[in-house]
Amino acid sequence: MRASFVFSEVLTGLRRNVTMTVAMILTTAISLGLLGGGLLVVRTIGKMQDIYLSKLQVSVDLTADVSSNDPNCGGAICAGLRQQLVNTPGVKDVQFESQGAAYTRYRQMFAAMPQMIELGRPGALPASLHVEMDDPSRSDVIVQEFTGKLGVKDVNNEGVFLQKLINVLNGVRNATFVIAVIQALAALLLISNTIQVSAFTRRNEVGIMRLVGATRWYTQLPFLLEAVVAGIVGAVLSILGLIAAKLTFLDSALAPLTSSGVIPQIQLADVGIVSPWLLITAIGISALTGYVTLRMYVRL
């Protein structure tokens, strides 16, 4: 196989129908960009789960009565609840937070907002038992068992909020994947069409190649490589696009969420981890489409 020959054939082919090549590259790039975006969301969700699940808590808020009369959780009601919680399977640790401690934490949380601090009064916040879970999936059981017990005002499962957030992100991921798939379909059709046109414009060469006994590889490889080269260029464009999107608007758009630690920031390393998959996908799909097209529509 003479590499220079194949290479020059590929370049001629790509140059000969520039408009279609450009269309093919752009469609591929957009499709892969969306796929990459979806993959970034997947990674973000994964990171969030890693971060939150380890410190995910269920807080059992005590009634105002218990809260104000039992600042050290020494009374029968509070201590009893604590013991029951500790004995529940899946629970790792139970910490008592008194009304005073809750107020201190409240002040810290809203240190930047004096009007919120003015609103809060030491007696308004309940004392609570913070339950740290070994097995986050069992947090629902605690909510069920402890809601309505004597001395319990409310049971808050922080996982519910997290779950809502993850659901939103899952929705975003699914939407990007759906659009990516539709775009990918368009890209497939364009690749297939470009190869057919390419093979048609070079039917004389191909006819002679067949006649003088060139092997299938020799006749088909230029067309196949044409598709693959376009795929690679598309993938590179999509990766650059992802980096540009991160730097120009994603960072600033997500800033409120990332700075408060709700969503982990998308790092360039994340784009770096996603990129090889985009390249592999591009190469695989373009090569496969090319091969199938040549088999089905082009007699070589």
Place this chain on the structure above:
Amino acid sequence: MTPVAIQSRGETGTSQVAPVDSPLVIRLEHVTKVYKTSTRPALDNISVDVDRGEFVFLIGPSGSGKSTFLRLLLREDVPSKGRVYVSNFDVAKMARRRIPRLRQSIGCVFQDFRLLANKTVAENVAFALEVIGKPHHTIRKVVPEVLQLVGLDGKANRMPHELSGGEQQRVAIARAFVNRPLVLIADEPTGNLDPDTSQDIMLLLERINRTGTTVLMATHDHSIVDSMRRRVVELSLGKVVRDDKRGVYGVGR
């Protein structure tokens, strides 16, 4: 008169054994080809043997099966019945991946030259070697040799459109011959040429035949067939109606 009775050459040789070490280069055994779209077979139970180094004219009116004959040799098609051998290739039965090997041992020339318009004369000839993976140094050595053989050594860097029809056909012959095929198939090579130029092309084909290459030429040109006095196989409605060792075009017409 049946085709089997007429074509005597095939009866004499080894009729059932594949021509491995025999001097046979082409052998068709009771070949029938039926196209789906046609009721009449394009070839109807024909048997033809061609020895190494022969020069054979394949004649007959349009639709007599000449093109089908040539397509079967190149494995562009497979026969409906019968067997086809070229050299030691069992053409109809061989695996698809071996087809390139078969075609590398057959050179082809056509009425319409089929040159690549954007390549020079030398590049056109070199193309045939490049695409079968011949090394660069071989190509550099062989291409000028074959251009000299066909009488175009001064025109290696011309473009096809700068050449006359006869010269273009010489380029096509050079391309068909450059890989030293066993068989050269010429499908009406003089169809687009004036009589004088045609004579030149025939001289060239004869010269190639003298190097030991078997030449199989389909033609409608009476005067050429008559002047050459070579073997003539005549097809009509898919049957071999004549196989003369030193024939002329017009007998029985």
